[in-house]
Amino acid sequence: MTSILHAPDANQLLAELPEVERNAFMADCETVELTFGDVLLQPTDTIAHVYFPIDSFISMIVVIDNDSRLEVAMAGREGMLGSSLILGVAEAPLLALVQGAGSAFRISATNFQRRLLDSPVLHQRLNQYLYVAMNQLAQSTACIHFHQIEARLARWLLMTQDRAGSDQLQLTHEFLAMMLGVRRAGVTMAAIALQARGLIGYHRGAITVLDRPGLIEAACECYVNDCALYARIMRP
Amino acid sequence: MTSILHAPDANQLLAELPEVERNAFMADCETVELTFGDVLLQPTDTIAHVYFPIDSFISMIVVIDNDSRLEVAMAGREGMLGSSLILGVAEAPLLALVQGAGSAFRISATNFQRRLLDSPVLHQRLNQYLYVAMNQLAQSTACIHFHQIEARLARWLLMTQDRAGSDQLQLTHEFLAMMLGVRRAGVTMAAIALQARGLIGYHRGAITVLDRPGLIEAACECYVNDCALYARIMRP
DNA sequence: TGGGTTATGTACGCTAGCGTGCCGACGCTT
């Protein structure tokens, strides 16, 4: 158990807990495989399980006006799905879609809430995560409003690369368009521009990050701001 | 004390607590007057006081790229300022600006945290509020991205009217432009359109809501969605 | 009463991104 959690691909919310609490928590967890495209939660669903991704990652998406979609948050090994249960609310606010296949720890809602009560250290760490997520959500709102597609795409690819732990990403322009809330043709234009600058390469549903520092340069500052906020709050 | 809290203009997060908890909480509160334009918190400030508006209200604003601003949340008598302390994080994520002058209950950060520990009922209610605020923030992100200025302006006026408790609002187009993250001239166009439909009237910094149902019609659905969410979670 | 300040109306050219639709190229399947 301990070995898994100390592995580079363990979930970061759990990995840094004191060993006693971690073992207790893990005893209630099972490891599940998530497949690309799985819908884990729909808005207003009752949350049955909480997920802690290991090498998978999940997109949280707002559905508005029946057919518009926009990704507003992402959870990979640095985060979790089902965070409203930390607040004691068992309702899902957003559409949760598996965006990167892989494994995750899963715990039932009732066991999760019991563990929260048992372990103030866990509770406090998850509260801090919630603060970070909320803050990032607010910053994202402004990012999505003010920044251009090309910079937003660059930021999105960086965030995805971090969570996928690979510089090869399986994504179509169509899918990216839904995430960013823009036209598919708009993504194509932005991708062409990034490719022309030698930052990425792509071919039929596979994007490769070629120049990560360059991509950070091309992205808006929101990417580094997000990273800095997480680091500041989660690793004091 | 009780009379104040049962008055129609008491803070709704506190008013519905059991009497014992409410009295204990109120003992640590003082009533303060907030003036239009006061900056109560800057991003990364340490939170010294938590505010529960009575007839005042506060805008929470993201500052990005040094000079762009965008309001992402509002707290009036239905809400509070300093909610990250509910999570045990004493850092302010956003710029908090007094947008409607009036009074508020104020409690020090340390007393607030003590009261949270003492009163699970209070803690739970504030957790629910945090869920609502987070959910509204996510919906707002999509609203700001997809909806047009005119509909967003209508929504914003309705939200402000609810919190001001008056159909007379003291606002310039300039100020509205900052809130909505658009040009002043864009606000003028939208205001002209709403006025032409007989929904509002205005004159040099004062806007009057003339036809509230019509304004709800003109606003995007986000307004009624927000109200419904608050009602569903906060008054079961 | 007059001069400055503030709020609003309006106009100009410009750009990002929209909705749509079509075409070609790739690659999987049979």
Add this chain to the structure above:
DNA sequence: AAGCGTCGGCACGCTAGCGTACATAACCCA
């Protein structure tokens, strides 16, 4: 090897909103 579905490139006209700037009008104070 042929056929079909998927993916990406591109082009069309269009719109919302931008940045900027200037003009009018109301109000405030001296």
